[in-house]
Amino acid sequence: MAKSKANSKAGRTTNERTVQPDDPALAVTVAGLHLRNPTMLASGILGISQDIFARLYRAGAGAIVSKSISIEPIEGYRNPTIVSLGSNSYLNAVGLANPGAEAFSKEIAPSRGIPIIVSLVGSSDKEFPPMVQKFDALGNVIGYEVNLSCPHVAKMGMEVGDDPEMVSRIVKAIKAGTRKPVIIKVGIGAADVVKIAKVAKESGADAITAINTIRAMTINIETGMPVLSNRIGGLSGAAIKPAAVRCVYEISKAGIPVIGCGGITTWEDAVEFILAGASAVQIGSAIGNRWIDVFAEIGAGIKKYLERKGMKNVMEISGLAHKY
Amino acid sequence: MAKSKANSKAGRTTNERTVQPDDPALAVTVAGLHLRNPTMLASGILGISQDIFARLYRAGAGAIVSKSISIEPIEGYRNPTIVSLGSNSYLNAVGLANPGAEAFSKEIAPSRGIPIIVSLVGSSDKEFPPMVQKFDALGNVIGYEVNLSCPHVAKMGMEVGDDPEMVSRIVKAIKAGTRKPVIIKVGIGAADVVKIAKVAKESGADAITAINTIRAMTINIETGMPVLSNRIGGLSGAAIKPAAVRCVYEISKAGIPVIGCGGITTWEDAVEFILAGASAVQIGSAIGNRWIDVFAEIGAGIKKYLERKGMKNVMEISGLAHKY
Amino acid sequence: MPINIDINRIRVVIIDKIVHETPTVKTIVFKDRLSSEAKPGQFLMVWIPRGEELPMSVMVPDRKDKNNKDSAALTIRKHGYGSTLLFDKRPGDILGVRGPYGNEFKIGQNKKVLLVGGGTGLVPLMRLARKLNSNKIDTTIIIGARTKEEVFFERMANDLLRDTRHQVIVTTEDGSYGEKGYATDAMARLVDGGKQERSRKNAKFDCVYTCGPELMMKKVYDLAASASLPVQASLERYMKCGIGICSSCCIGDQLVCRDGTIYNERQLSTMAEFGRMYRDKSGRRVPY
Amino acid sequence: MPINIDINRIRVVIIDKIVHETPTVKTIVFKDRLSSEAKPGQFLMVWIPRGEELPMSVMVPDRKDKNNKDSAALTIRKHGYGSTLLFDKRPGDILGVRGPYGNEFKIGQNKKVLLVGGGTGLVPLMRLARKLNSNKIDTTIIIGARTKEEVFFERMANDLLRDTRHQVIVTTEDGSYGEKGYATDAMARLVDGGKQERSRKNAKFDCVYTCGPELMMKKVYDLAASASLPVQASLERYMKCGIGICSSCCIGDQLVCRDGTIYNERQLSTMAEFGRMYRDKSGRRVPY
């Protein structure tokens, strides 16, 4: 299961498929963005290198969400920062390690035609406008995702995202500095996810991404020690899928556009999120198990499903579950 | 995996072990209760029949927590109420079906020497004292657990448990009517679990059980329909373990006695919760996969672990992870 | 299909065919390998999307259907909400199934057996009949119904038992078809109530298998007891999980979904609730 | 041990033995079946409880140790925080390992090969040497060190290559032992820089395998290129996940942990960052 195909093929560097011609059945519009297909790279997974973005785009991703970028570079926590829990689930406390807005804007400055959504993180509304200014002129930056839900960094992410007032201020501050879509990423924290989504929407957000990792922990029983250097981190992967589907369903039911994220590993998972109301899906942890072929596999699976159901475009199934 | 041993043995009704003599290494004290071992039955699993309680006690459970009992009987939701998600995880929305305080107090009135903790649920502080009155004279009722965290019944459970004021009022109302220990069961809702635990403790609760199921959902992709009749339910089993360990760790770190619950399937899981700070553990979903032998198996596993680590009693390892 | 399939996860199946047995009973045929391999007496949890989920015994599909590899069936009596939804399904409709669950009727060393079934309690007995037939066990089956037009499975029983010595007895309460009276009246005549000795040689039967309304089964049990006959009865209780975690199916310290559904005379003799009371959806005990 | 073990989950191992190689280099021996079966060039993520987690090549345990079934080893140079914690461990202490990860050095049709290693870059080359030995491949290995007391694995290399034609060349920068200069100086002498033809017959070597400081490997690559020699180089980058999700180990569009660590001359030729820059913990590019 965990023995990656890639690992066993020395010499050949990857086994991802070559890019397929874009399939109109898979094209979606979310937050005003037209994407060739609904599979996006989730923030923080393979998220700092333009060369890697190009590779993921070739491998079939519909869009790329970058690692969450802060105004200053962050080194992040000491290792272990990522722990596999088995069953396609992971725990991480990377600590928002990122090169900072300045270096990252240079990284992606040479446009290569890859649609990039820059994920931003900060501890107050003041920090966002200067970042937006660095990225907004770049043509390949198609929008922003705001990480208000990282569950394991003090005064950033979730601690901000649990505060409806701060959420509103941040959304407004960013919207004031850009005409590009702004997506707010929410999670399961100490506030009602639907309420935060509503506040974000009312403050001008174009869509919501749900969900981030869930605050969690693992202790090694032979040593009695927490494994993550930060002790507490965020749970991702298959384990959080049912909770994520619920959030997508409830946010979508409130009439807010949503991008689904959390435990999507197969095309069936992606379809489940879309039925729940997602307009697009983000894939993170699954790359660890299925490698970057996962984008093309999920795209192909959705396509076959649509054919079988006699649907012309994936947007026709978005939110179908609300009928029942 | 899921093919139960029991299922394949017609004629023989069970394959649980006969009861072992109580082992002093496993005896624990939690919320002032002396239990022969730290494995308790979680609320809502096999929780309404005294005969079953007797069987579970014979099979090795240290104590029994009943199904959550309300003042009036509740029929609960229509089926499907329980859905297996694979990987030892389940989704349920039983809807707090229970026979009501009157019928249940008769059910358990004939004492059979089984330590029963009655789980109570209600929508306001007014509902609890009359229930306590029905149970308090029963000698086999050793305490109460208050379900302030059921994530899928309107105006009960979590909707109450997210409100610190109401939590405080409920704890005080119950404590006023009994000298038996009162345990508050918390979960991951729309409030900070540690904060709620603190409020409960300060209001007089003797311990906290963490955690209940996590609000979640599953949609069948062939039909596009939510599977649970209530659409949204609670996620239990292996998937929630890392989130549950985190809650136990944080609540215990705040100096509050905790009973761990959520995804405990093996003795290793139980030890992980105890290292995180739990004084006892509750086992629910694992019964679906490992059958009721799970109590004896976990007890035996903990015992061997203690021997290997040169510990005399399981309480010595409770909270060890806080050292690191 | 993966080899290590998790029987607890819902499998979507498509209805291939529907057979009208009586005005209120239909048989639904579908393909599902695991269900097709169910043992006699096992049941499925059947999901009717956005409707209900009900325990249902696994029926045998008609052996004359071509292309019935991996086929299984359900036989439903239209009753209340859930069963009516199921009854109204059509070929091509989707159901979900999980399981099969529960233990099985055991044949053991038995050579001559009696089957007593009422209503849809006949379903697991049909699967048993098929097995008895291939094991060449002498089989007598009593099919109980209220009235002629509610009789079903008579032809099916004869067909399933075609390779072994067998007798199919039909009773109707109003005498409109077959013997008049209850199935248990016919049984009483067969086992000459109380007079039979517990000696294998003289006994007409080695074992009685029964499934149907609990009060019928209680009577079967009593008759068998007075004739010192072994019994295997498949009990019904309200079920939610089907896997032994919710407790709704309990009778005494038994969880019918996981420990049962089939119990022998020794086990039945210790069940104070057998034939006397059951638990409703809230878990309260209600007398029959 | 279960057959379908998940290589990504941390396995607790207990240190059996520690060998002092030099004042700053130690070898830690432990038992772990999966690690013992690692292929030449593969690495583990090694958890030092409450300390660090570091990528470490899998070393071969001393074949003369009895009871070394399932044994594997790590050879650590004491450097900064994490490596010093590991260096200070004692027999009986606990470590966690996951993996092995990464691709492997390929032998293919090669008959005469050159290994060039510096410092702990020698570790994967030792595992490769063991395999070259059993495949009876002519092997020349250059062991580079700064000074005499930092030389290690000379005896180990001779022992691992005992069954095949081999030569072990040691270089020290200060000339206190073996040949004076860098490992690449010795390599330059062997491949007569640039003059060798790309003809199997005349070539002294069919392939160069290298692991060590990146600037050394860059020099090896340049020398080999001018001699038209194939190269396999094992790259090092900062690693967090080891499984291709965090991106910290990227070089160009490659994830060293999952696509590498071993790249051939064709791949290296397209890597603009090879020998020129790496990414720090925050992901910023830093020149060497």
Ligand SMILES: Cc1cc2nc3c(=O)[nH]c(=O)nc-3n(C[C@H](O)[C@H](O)[C@H](O)COP(=O)(O)OP(=O)(O)OC[C@H]3O[C@@H](n4cnc5c(N)ncnc54)[C@H](O)[C@@H]3O)c2cc1C
């Ligand atoms: C092991 C088992 C095998 C069964 N096999 C068959 C079969 O092959 N064919 C068939 O027609 N029926 C079978 N039944 C009965 C079936 O499950 C339903 O009880 C019946 O169809 C009535 O359903 P309803 O929704 O119409 O009931 P309702 O009108 O809603 O309720 C009437 C009564 O049906 C029973 N019932 C309803 N839901 C359930 C449930 N989830 N579990 C158990 N009982 C329930 C209760 O006693 C209830 O009081 C079986 C039951 C069990 C336990």
Ligand SMILES: Cc1cc2nc3c(=O)[nH]c(=O)nc-3n(C[C@H](O)[C@H](O)[C@H](O)COP(=O)(O)OP(=O)(O)OC[C@H]3O[C@@H](n4cnc5c(N)ncnc54)[C@H](O)[C@@H]3O)c2cc1C
């Ligand atoms: C595939 C691979 C195999 C390796 N094999 C060995 C080996 O067999 N023996 C050995 O001694 N060393 C090996 N290393 C190097 C080892 O991982 C450490 O980098 C080294 O031990 C220094 O660690 P430190 O904590 O003392 O570093 P620090 O003093 O904290 O940092 C010094 C430098 O070490 C490097 N480093 C630190 N942490 C990591 C990390 N997680 N991943 C990569 N580089 C890191 C960085 O370049 C850093 O700048 C290997 C590295 C890789 C990538």
Ligand SMILES: Cc1cc2nc3c(=O)[nH]c(=O)nc-3n(C[C@H](O)[C@H](O)[C@H](O)COP(=O)(O)O)c2cc1C
């Ligand atoms: C290693 C790792 C790093 C992550 N970093 C970020 C981040 O920087 N910003 C963010 O919004 N989410 C981050 N996430 C969360 C993911 O984007 C995603 O919300 C979560 O992992 C759930 O999706 P998955 O189950 O598909 O992984 C990270 C997740 C992982 C596993």
Ligand SMILES: Cc1cc2nc3c(=O)[nH]c(=O)nc-3n(C[C@H](O)[C@H](O)[C@H](O)COP(=O)(O)O)c2cc1C
């Ligand atoms: C079918 C089912 C019914 C439950 N009913 C209750 C309940 O009535 N009261 C309660 O406090 N918790 C209830 N729970 C939650 C469990 O007690 C427990 O907190 C949760 O399942 C996590 O533990 P587990 O992973 O071991 O199952 C129920 C869980 C399940 C699966």
Ligand code: FES
């Ligand atoms: S139906 Fe749930 S325990 Fe039997």
Ligand code: FES
């Ligand atoms: S170490 Fe994380 S991608 Fe390579």
